[in-house]
Amino acid sequence: MSSFKRKIKEYIPEPLLHTIQKVHWLLSQQKWEKRYSKTIQRLQGSKRPLNVVFFVIEASNWKYDYLYRLFDADSRFNVSVLVCEKMDIADDTLRAGVLKRCITMCQDHGYKVYSSIDEQNGKVFDPQVLQPDIIFYCNPYKIFFRKEYYIDSFPNALICYANYSYEIIPFKWAFNDIMQNLAWRYFCESKGHQALVVQSSPLKGWNTVVSGYPVVDAFMKNKATGKEWKIADRKVKRIIWAPHQSIFDVNMSSQKIGVQFSTFLLYADAMLQLAEKYKGQIQIAFKPHPSLRQNLYVHSEWGHEKTDAYFAQWENGENTCYIMSDYVDSFCSSDALIHDCGSFTAEYLCTHNPCMYLATYMNEKNMNEMGKEAFHSHYIGLNVEDIEHFIVDVVINGKDSMRVKREQFFEENLLPPNGISVAENIINEISKALEI
Numbered sequence: 001m002s003s004f005k006r007k008i009k010e011y012i013p014e015p016l017l018h019t020i021q022k023v024h025w026l027l028s029q030q031k032w033e034k035r036y037s038k039t040i041q042r043l044q045g046s047k048r049p050l051n052v053v054f055f056v057i058e059a060s061n062w063k064y065d066y067l068y069r070l071f072d073a074d075s076r077f078n079v080s081v082l083v084c085e086k087m088d089i090a091d092d093t094l095r096a097g098v099l100k101r102c103i104t105m106c107q108d109h110g111y112k113v114y115s116s117i118d119e120q121n122g123k124v125f126d127p128q129v130l131q132p133d134i135i136f137y138c139n140p141y142k143i144f145f146r147k148e149y150y151i152d153s154f155p156n157a158l159i160c161y162a163n164y165s166y167e168i169i170p171f172k173w174a175f176n177d178i179m180q181n182l183a184w185r186y187f188c189e190s191k192g193h194q195a196l197v198v199q200s201s202p203l204k205g206w207n208t209v210v211s212g213y214p215v216v217d218a219f220m221k222n223k224a225t226g227k228e229w230k231i232a233d234r235k236v237k238r239i240i241w242a243p244h245q246s247i248f249d250v251n252m253s254s255q256k257i258g259v260q261f262s263t264f265l266l267y268a269d270a271m272l273q274l275a276e277k278y279k280g281q282i283q284i285a286f287k288p289h290p291s292l293r294q295n296l297y298v299h300s301e302w303g304h305e306k307t308d309a310y311f312a313q314w315e316n317g318e319n320t321c322y323i324m325s326d327y328v329d330s331f332c333s334s335d336a337l338i339h340d341c342g343s344f345t346a347e348y349l350c351t352h353n354p355c356m357y358l359a360t361y362m363n364e365k366n367m368n369e370m371g372k373e374a375f376h377s378h379y380i381g382l383n384v385e386d387i388e389h390f391i392v393d394v395v396i397n398g399k400d401s402m403r404v405k406r407e408q409f410f411e412e413n414l415l416p417p418n419g420i421s422v423a424e425n426i427i428n429e430i431s432k433a434l435e436i
Helices: 003-010 014-044 065-072 092-108 178-182 191-200 215-221 250-255 264-277 292-297 303-316 328-332 344-351 369-375 384-396 403-414 422-434
Strands: 050-056 077-083 113-115 134-137 158-162 185-188 208-210 237-242 282-286 320-322 336-339 355-358 379-381
Touching (some): 014 158, 158 178, 185 422, 191 208, 215 344, 264 282, 264 384, 292 303, 328 344, 344 369, 355 384
Parallel strands (some): 050 077, 134 158, 158 185, 185 208, 355 379
């Protein structure tokens, strides 16, 4: 928001401001509904396959494999993935690395993939070349995309949004932004999430459909290979440590954001020490949030050299490893998770394995109802001693008292509706709306 707009807002009474914002959204909805209506009329008369394009910005956001493959197997659609530069990353080398890893992931999966940047000449790819009829955004936030890659630039396409994360935070901005309000279809993870959209948005979730959470399909159909793990012997328990990226402290106060879940600074050394202490009984995989490394680079007590050396310890350890991208296989082949991440609070419950949440002052008061239920399906860690007890008692010795609670959450909040997969729910909705 510009400084001019911020100053204007300071002089407008709050009730009037809310009225202005509501009118703005209602007018925007009318405009977009007219666009979508014209597009639907055009597509209903089309005799060619409809072009479906997934816009993804990083490998860890990709939760749509089964949906892609269902589109790919359907003669009514021509599906592809467009990997977009993550524009909030200032470091050119780091940004290029994120782009390349995502492209490689798509190639490894056998997708038809395009890059937003030509590797040979560095030119920006024109997304209009793909002539998209239906666009799936894997991330909703405008700040991450080039202007020509955001929804405003595609007046002739049906915009779909299915969240890359299982939203556990209660903040309205998570459910009330441009994408959530103006997409043609906003596919919600659960009925509870749909209710939060209705509650948070001035447009009352006019575009929402409860489909289920896309990555659940991947968990339910995964045949775990365990390729990430260094030790094949299943007697050696496999534990994943997944720290969040929100490490902002008083020395980084200008960069504070609304979510500060991370306990990384508390347990960075301890997790390596525990891996060494229980060598022969456990192996630990380090699965950090994709932005953690970037945030450590600018942290006052870390920086590039210390951060790179730390990550190398995980890569090179005898019973440790570092997971960078697709984590579904690693989760499904693991025995337990220790974390402080938002989406994993629900996602890991798809494995039915024990998990520990490393708690901070943020947690329950900064979670929505689904988040709180998922949180209470975990063992709670408040210190290193709690982590060690979890490793020894629950993981190694199998004293798992929380199993029933986890199963209950899975049945009530993660199983897709209608007795079919999430992907089938989504494609059925599109087919019904387009009458194809």
